[in-house]
Amino acid sequence: MIIWAIARTTVGDALRKKILQVFLVVAIGLIVLSLSFSQTLSFSSQRGASSDFMLLKSFGLGMMALAGIFISLILGVTLIPQEFERRTIYTILAKPVKRYEFITGKFLGALMTLGIATGLMGATFIITIVLKAIGAQQAAASPTLGHVLGASAEKIALFDWNMVWAVILVYLQFMVLSSIVLLFSLIFTQTVNFFMGAAVYAVGFMSTVVISLGGAEGASSALRFFYKTVSYLLPRFDQFNIPNQLLHPETQVTNMGAYTGMMALYGLLYTLLALVVAILIFERKEV
Amino acid sequence: MAEAIVVEDLCKEYRGRTGDRVMAVNKVSFSVHEGEIFGFIGPNGAGKTTTIKTLLGLLFPTSGKAMVMGKPAGDIEAKERISYLPESPYFYEHMTGAEVLDFYCRLFKMGGAARRKKVPELLDRVGLGKDGSRALRQYSKGMLQRVGIAQSLINDPDLLFFDEPTSGLDPIAHKDIQDLILSLRKQGKTVFLSSHQLSDVENVCNRVAIINRGELVKMGTMDELLHAGRTVITLAHLSADLLGKVQPLAEHVAEDGELTKIYTETEENVHKILDMTRGSANLVSVVPQRQTLEDLFVEIVREGRH
Numbered sequence: 001m002i003i004w005a006i007a008r009t010t011v012g013d014a015l016r017k018k019i020l021q022v023f024l025v026v027a028i029g030l031i032v033l034s035l036s037f038s039q040t041l042s043f044s045s046q047r048g049a050s051s052d053f054m055l056l057k058s059f060g061l062g063m064m065a066l067a068g069i070f071i072s073l074i075l076g077v078t079l080i081p082q083e084f085e086r087r088t089i090y091t092i093l094a095k096p097v098k099r100y101e102f103i104t105g106k107f108l109g110a111l112m113t114l115g116i117a118t119g120l121m122g123a124t125f126i127i128t129i130v131l132k133a134i135g136a137q138q139a140a141a142s143p144t145l146g147h148v149l150g151a152s153a154e155k156i157a158l159f160d161w162n163m164v165w166a167v168i169l170v171y172l173q174f175m176v177l178s179s180i181v182l183l184f185s186l187i188f189t190q191t192v193n194f195f196m197g198a199a200v201y202a203v204g205f206m207s208t209v210v211i212s213l214g215g216a217e218g219a220s221s222a223l224r225f226f227y228k229t230v231s232y233l234l235p236r237f238d239q240f241n242i243p244n245q246l247l248h249p250e251t252q253v254t255n256m257g258a259y260t261g262m263m264a265l266y267g268l269l270y271t272l273l274a275l276v277v278a279i280l281i282f283e284r285k286e287v
Numbered sequence: 288m289a290e291a292i293v294v295e296d297l298c299k300e301y302r303g304r305t306g307d308r309v310m311a312v313n314k315v316s317f318s319v320h321e322g323e324i325f326g327f328i329g330p331n332g333a334g335k336t337t338t339i340k341t342l343l344g345l346l347f348p349t350s351g352k353a354m355v356m357g358k359p360a361g362d363i364e365a366k367e368r369i370s371y372l373p374e375s376p377y378f379y380e381h382m383t384g385a386e387v388l389d390f391y392c393r394l395f396k397m398g399g400a401a402r403r404k405k406v407p408e409l410l411d412r413v414g415l416g417k418d419g420s421r422a423l424r425q426y427s428k429g430m431l432q433r434v435g436i437a438q439s440l441i442n443d444p445d446l447l448f449f450d451e452p453t454s455g456l457d458p459i460a461h462k463d464i465q466d467l468i469l470s471l472r473k474q475g476k477t478v479f480l481s482s483h484q485l486s487d488v489e490n491v492c493n494r495v496a497i498i499n500r501g502e503l504v505k506m507g508t509m510d511e512l513l514h515a516g517r518t519v520i521t522l523a524h525l526s527a528d529l530l531g532k533v534q535p536l537a538e539h540v541a542e543d544g545e546l547t548k549i550y551t552e553t554e555e556n557v558h559k560i561l562d563m564t565r566g567s568a569n570l571v572s573v574v575p576q577r578q579t580l581e582d583l584f585v586e587i588v589r590e591g592r593h
Contacts, residue, residue: 005393009379016381087377091438094343094371094448095394096363287345 002097003105010079010109015116017078020071024117027067031124034059056132057163060125061244064118064170069201071117072174075110076181077193080282089287100279107182107275114174122167126159133158165256166243172260172267173240177201179274180235186281203230204237235270239263290354291446291477292319292342297351299337299501311337313501314351319479319494321445324472326492327481328580330588334501335481336374339448342479343371356446367395370444374451376435378423384410384434385419391438409437414463429460436467446477453484465491489580497584499591505583513578518557520549521571522564529567533560546571 014020034056083089092102181197188196203210213219214227240263242251253259299312312334319325329335340346341353344361353360356368378387385406392402410419413433423431432452439447449468453461468491471478482488488495489509496506505512517538525547534540536559539550551557557573564570
């Protein structure tokens with residue numbers, strides 16, 4: 001009950017942050033705008049409708065990821081330090097609230113806020129794709145545009161479940177990132193934490209490169225050890241973006257549901273680990 | 288008599304970023320009896336808030352013992368029976384007064400029905416019955432302090448920590464808080480009151496501890512701490528010769544232009560000084576005076592600076 005009370009309050013507080021609202025509105029706006037953007041592409045390119053759909057999906061997923069990363073960073077960076085700055089933490093921890101309940105409640109609140117943000121962006125994304133699919137099918141059926149779009153437009157399904165899995169995967173990476181930033185917020189200042197969080201995401205996003213550097217033959221053994229350690233320690237954010245075919249054109253996932261389940265398990269374990277370490281630090285932190 | 292708070296040789300040391308160490312609280316020992324109003328006073332930076340935060344388990348002692356309601360400071364069971372009103376309390380501004388209290392009620396695991404009954408009761412008690420549905424960002428400082436008081440009364444605590452409860456309040460709000468502390472005393476509650484309003488402390492507290500530079504300087508009841516029979520004799524045109532003769536009988540002498548104020552404690556010395564100066568100086572006034580807590584406080588703090 002205490003964790004839930006803190007989580008609810010955190011959501012109410014977080015959703016009022018102007019900067020989060022701006023990121024959310026801009027991301028939703030760009031996803032919607034991508035509809036007209038891809039409309040232009042459809043008729044100008046020679047690639048066909050299915051290729052345009054791939055572009056549209058990649059753009060939408062990319063927008064969601066970018067906005068969500070910033071929201072996760074800002075939320076995670078300010079989640080606990082702001083309680084100190086505003087001195088709200090004193091009256092809360094003076095009540096019979098265990099420290100792990102406070103941290104868990106705050107983190108759960110952040111996850112709920114990210115869930116709302118991802119839900120809004122995801123819904124906009126999926127609706128945009130469905131509208132585009134309807135438009136493409138109607139155009140394919142029309143006698144004047146049918147020959148321009150070709151047979152590929154007719155093959156496009158109105159609703160693709162893989163989009164839902166892709167949105168869930170995007171959310172899972174926000175969860176992992178915010179748990180890391182929350183942990184860092186107990187150690188570093190807000191500015192340092194923001195850049196550290198961004199760096200962790202960037203390195204995790206390029207983990208394939210880091211892994212290959214760890215196995216590079218020309219590098220010294222110390223350097224290879226360093227790259228290997230980094231690749232083991234940091235979460236593999238690239239794996240959450242597999243459905244984005246623009247980023248991973250070579251990778252094909254046959255069963256997206258199973259893949260998402262596996263990544264959810266990976267993300268949850270990583271998040272749990274970061275949360276446990278954060279709780280252990282906070283247990284001895286003076287407020 | 289049972290003790291609500293026991294502090295023994297409490298030390299709290301802070302380490303600065305450059306590695307320098309500051310002893311915020313140094314071997315402080317005191318106890319607070321159940322049912323008493325205990326004043327804890329000292330200048331800014333004396334270690335008052337550090338001591339309170341340590342007792343609440345927000346800070347950890349470097350060494351020594353801090354027990355609250357028979358449990359180590361910070362114990363969850365003890366926190367069920369205590370409350371804390373910080374100086375200038377801050378809350379989530381997007382919430383209304385009622386929502387904030389509902390939130391704090393939830394932290395005591397109160398059910399929905401109990402919360403629906405408790406929140407309006409508390410709002411009425413602190414005079415915010417009509418403002419409960421307004422967002423806190425629209426509240427004045429005094430109103431926020433009232434919300435702070437309301438949240439400190441949620442669990443009907445046995446021990447209340449009040450840190451500067453009247454700081455920056457208008458006279459009405461100030462009086463309300465003073466009345467609240469007195470009513471808590473009547474109910475047999477224990478109050479640990481840290482305040483710069485020394486007249487409040489003098490009026491409501493059973494015992495007072497004075498802390499300066501992290502060390503407990505004095506502690507006791509008002510009668511034990513304050514001089515009872517001090518008399519101030521004010522004379523005009525007192526010669527230097529005569530002043531030299533009077534001085535050994537005085538506790539303290541202050542000169543202000545032509546006027547000389549002679550502070551003396553015993554009635555016998557008052558008569559001796561009056562006899563010695565009769566006809567040689569003009570007697571302006573003889574005023575029996577009780578030392579105030581403020582006098583004592585200023586004296587102690589000034590001594591500490593030398």
